[in-house]
Amino acid sequence: MAIKTSKISSIEKKGFSPTIAEIDLNALLHNLEQVQKVSGPNRSIIAVVKADAYGHGAIKVSQTLEAAGVKTLGVALVQEGIELRQAGIRVPILIMGSILKEQIQSLFEFQLTPVLFQTPLIPLLEKEAENRGMTLPVHLKIDTGMGRLGIQPLEIRPFLKEILANKRIRIEGIMTHFADADQTRPENTKKQLLLWNKIMEELREFNVNPPDIHLSNSAAILSLPGVYSNPVRPGLMLYGYSSLKDPPLFLEPVLSFKTRVVHLKTVPPDTPISYGGTFVTSRQSVIATIAVGYADGYWRALSNSGKVLIHGTRAPVVGRVCMDMTMIDVTGIPNIHMGDEVVLIGKQGEDFISAEEVAEWVGTISYEILCGIGKRVPRVYQGAHVAPSTGKAGLSLPLSLALLAGYILKGAHVTFSWSFLALLAGYL
Numbered sequence: 001m002a003i004k005t006s007k008i009s010s011i012e013k014k015g016f017s018p019t020i021a022e023i024d025l026n027a028l029l030h031n032l033e034q035v036q037k038v039s040g041p042n043r044s045i046i047a048v049v050k051a052d053a054y055g056h057g058a059i060k061v062s063q064t065l066e067a068a069g070v071k072t073l074g075v076a077l078v079q080e081g082i083e084l085r086q087a088g089i090r091v092p093i094l095i096m097g098s099i100l101k102e103q104i105q106s107l108f109e110f111q112l113t114p115v116l117f118q119t120p121l122i123p124l125l126e127k128e129a130e131n132r133g134m135t136l137p138v139h140l141k142i143d144t145g146m147g148r149l150g151i152q153p154l155e156i157r158p159f160l161k162e163i164l165a166n167k168r169i170r171i172e173g174i175m176t177h178f179a180d181a182d183q184t185r186p187e188n189t190k191k192q193l194l195l196w197n198k199i200m201e202e203l204r205e206f207n208v209n210p211p212d213i214h215l216s217n218s219a220a221i222l223s224l225p226g227v228y229s230n231p232v233r234p235g236l237m238l239y240g241y242s243s244l245k246d247p248p249l250f251l252e253p254v255l256s257f258k259t260r261v262v263h264l265k266t267v268p269p270d271t272p273i274s275y276g277g278t279f280v281t282s283r284q285s286v287i288a289t290i291a292v293g294y295a296d297g298y299w300r301a302l303s304n305s306g307k308v309l310i311h312g313t314r315a316p317v318v319g320r321v322c323m324d325m326t327m328i329d330v331t332g333i334p335n336i337h338m339g340d341e342v343v344l345i346g347k348q349g350e351d352f353i354s355a356e357e358v359a360e361w362v363g364t365i366s367y368e369i370l371c372g373i374g375k376r377v378p379r380v381y382q383g384a385h386v387a388p389s390t391g392k393a394g395l396s397l398p399l400s401l402a403l404l405a406g407y408i409l410k411g412a413h414v415t416f417s418w419s420f421l422a423l424l425a426g427y428l
Contacts, residue, residue, distance in 0.1 A: 016378055017291075017376065017377065017378050018259060018260040018262065018291040018339075019257075019258070019259040019260070019291050019292045019296055019377050020258055020259075020377060020378050020379075020380045021055070021056075021255055021256070021257050021258075021373055021377050021378070021379050021380070022255070022256040022258060022346070022379075022380050022381075022382060023056050023057060023060070023061070023254055023255055023379050023380065023381045023382065024252070024254050024255075024256070024382050024383050025060070025061075025064050025254075025381055025382065025383035025384035026382075026383035026384055027240060027252035027253065027254045027383070028056075028061065028064055028065070028238060028239070028254050028383075028384070029064065029068055029383075029384055030251075030252050031237060031238050031239070031240055031251050031252060031254070032045070032047070032065065032068055032070070032234075032238060034237070034249045034250065034251060035221065035232065035234045035237060035238065037249070038221060038222065038225070038248070038249055039216075039221055039232045042230075043229075043230050043231060043232050044071050044072070044212075044230060044231035044232075045070050045071065045072070045231055045232055045233075045234065046071075046072045046073070046074045046094060046212075046214060046231045046232070046233045046234075047062075047065045047070045047072070047073055047074065047234060047238060048073075048074040048075075048096075048217075048233055048234065048235035048238070049061055049062050049065070049073050049074065049075060049080075049084075050074065050075045050076040050077070050080060050096070050097075050235075051076065051371045052080075052371075053239075054235065054236065054238075054239050054367065054370045054371055055255065055297075055370040055371045055372065055373045056239055056254055056255055056370070056379065057379040057381070058075075058080065058083065058084060059083065059084065059087040059089075060379070060381050062084050062087070062089050063087070063088075063089065064384055065238075066089060066090070066091050067384075070091065071091055071092070071231075072091055072092045072093070072094055072231065073089065073091060073092070073093050073094070074093075074094045074096050074233060074235075075093060075094070075095060075096065075097075076095070076096055076097040077095070077097050078095055078099065078103045078106055078107065078112065080095075081093040081095055081110060081112040082106060082110050082112075085110040085111065085112070086110075092111075092113055092137075093111075093112050093113065094112075094113050094115060094139060094173075095107070095112050095113065095114050095115060096115050096141075096175075097115075097149070098118070098149060099114050099116075099118075099121060101120075101121065101124055104121075104124055104125060104128050105128065107125075107128075107136070108128060108129070108132055108134065108136070113137050113138065113139065113172070114136075114138055114139075115138070115139045115140070115141045115149075115175065116138045116139065116140055116141070116163070116169075117140065117141045117142075117143075117149055117150050117151045117159075119155075119158075119159060119162055122162050122163055122166070122169065123166075125138075125168075125169055126166045126168045126169055129168035129169065130168055134168070135167075135168055135169070135170050136168060136169050136170065137170050137172040138163075138169055138170070138171060138172065138173075139171075139172060139173030139174065139175055139210075139212065140159075140163075140171060140173070140174050140175070141175050141176065141177075142156070142174065142175070142176045142196070142199055143176070144176045144192040144195045144196050144199070145178075145179050145188060145191060145192040145195065146176070146177045146178070146179045147179070148177070150176065150177075153195060153198075153199060156199060156202055156203075157202065157206075160202075160203070160206045160208065164206065164208075171208055171210050172210050172211060172212055173210050173211070173212030173213070173214065174200075174203065174208070174210055174212070174213050174214075175212075175213075175214045175215060175233075176192070176196055176215045177215070177217065178192060178215065178216075178217060178219065178220050178224075179192070181216075181217055181218075181219035181220035181223055181224060181243075182219040182223060182243040182244055183219075183223050183244075189224070193227065196215065200213075212230070212231060213228070213229065213230060214229050214230065214231050214232065214233055215227065215229050215233075216229035216232045216233060217233050217234070217235060218233075218234050218235050218236045218237040218238075218242065218243065219242070219243045219244060221234060221237065222237070222242060222244055222247050222248060222249070223244060236366070236367060237251055238254075239253070239254045239255065239370065240252050240253035240254045240255075241253065241354075241355060241356060241366045241370075243365070253345075253346070253354060253355065255345065255346070255355070255370060255373075256343065256345060256346025256347070257297075257298075257343070257344040257345035257346060257373060257377075258341055258342065258343050258344065258346065259290045259291050259292040259296075259341075259342050259344060260290065260291055260339050260340065260341060260342060261288045261289070261290055261310070261336065261337070261338055261339060261340045261342060262289055262290065262291045262325070262338065262339075263288070263289035263338070264286065264287075264288050264289075264330075264336060264337075264338060265286070265287055265289075266284065266285070266286050266287075267281055267284070267285055267287055268281070268284055269281055269282060269283050269284060269285075271285070272319075273287060273318050273319035273327050274303075274318070274319025274320040274321075274322060274327055275319070275320045275322065276320060277319075278303065278304060278319060278320055279304055279318040279319040281329075283331070284331075285329055285331045286329070286330050286331045286333075286336065287318065287327050287328070287329060287330070288310070288315075288327070288328050288329075288330045288336060288340075288342075289325050289326070289327050290308070290325065290326050290327075290328060290342045291324070291325060292324075292325070292326055292342075292344065293321055293322045293323045293324040293325050293326055294321055294322070294323055295323045295324055295374060295376065296324075296373065296374045296376060296377050297369075297372040297373035297374045297377065298321060298326060298344060299321065299358075299362050299369075299372070300320065300321045301361075301362040301363070302317050302321055302326075302358070302361060302362060303317065303319065303320040303321045304316075304317065304318060304319065304320075305317065305361050305362075306321075306358070306361055306362075307353065307361075308328055308342050308343060308344055308353070309342065309343040309346075309347075309348040309349070309351055309353060310328070310330060310333060310336065310340060310341070310342045310343075310348075311333055311334075311335070311336070311340070311348075311349070312348050312349020312350060312351060313333050313349075313351075314351065314353075315328045315329060315330050315333060315342075316328065316329050328342070344358075345358060345369070354366070355369040355370050
């Protein structure tokens, strides 16, 4: 039975691109529900939307998550946070990567919460906060074994003394990051946890007990359910994948990567295909050229090894993947026409090609496959309708006032945090 190909999308009708990444926002919300279910109803969530939401489009994904009640978003770079603020995102945004001194003003101007682990930044942040008459909320990152970013364990005490000596920086969170939460080397995770517990004791000696204590990334949420982390920090699992081989919950992949047939030809045996002639036909063959290449994020390493779906059937990639085009062998697949849909990642008919499967073909991880889909590939959103942010919070005036009162009653005096300002913006 012939399988119908989908109609050309509206974005293609406008002449932008025959190659698209379809983003299913309903699947995103399903995965968010799964995170909440496995973490527990009382755990808050820092949704990680760095790297353009793992290639899914940070603005629309963040709008969807914000509308669904996520309280904090996590990004890696200051410019990623600025992009979200300029799009109208109001919830706190945590900058989990490094901060340069040249970016300090942007932290304040765009109400971004830095993750702090560099002592030289403390006086600079304090001075800027003093000049603005504000108190800056920060999270501290401890390096317990990742070896990437974070305060070294032996530097905790002097770091705390320095940061607690000023009144313009307020510690709202403490975090670390697991290097092997997928349990490939469980002994390393055990060492990290032992060190983390020791560090938490040191923090209590300094009377540091912030509301946010977080260390559970996607893998840890699933593999280390007994570890206390509130909030949790899901990233990959929001987008439908897990680094665990058999995750104990059902996740729905959010992204489908699709293109179209732009040329068809029948060639005789012994015809070389693409650069270098690395593939030569062994029979009379029907070769389809599809409008995707490594500039779009379809890896050159998929040359002569990748597979795609067309009419619900797997067709092999033949010859080298080019910058803008790729050739596939559709010999024996009936009724192929110009413009037919080709699925690179996703479902067509009864078959499904996952980002994990593509990653196996090229010897990498699903993260890299998803993040590598290029900027020139339009993201087309389906499912949950999310109105663009208007700069007004979706809280009623009484609820906003109640929350503001809670902020005031929490301490001996009022301090202006990003959350406080975001709530103000909701009804001013």
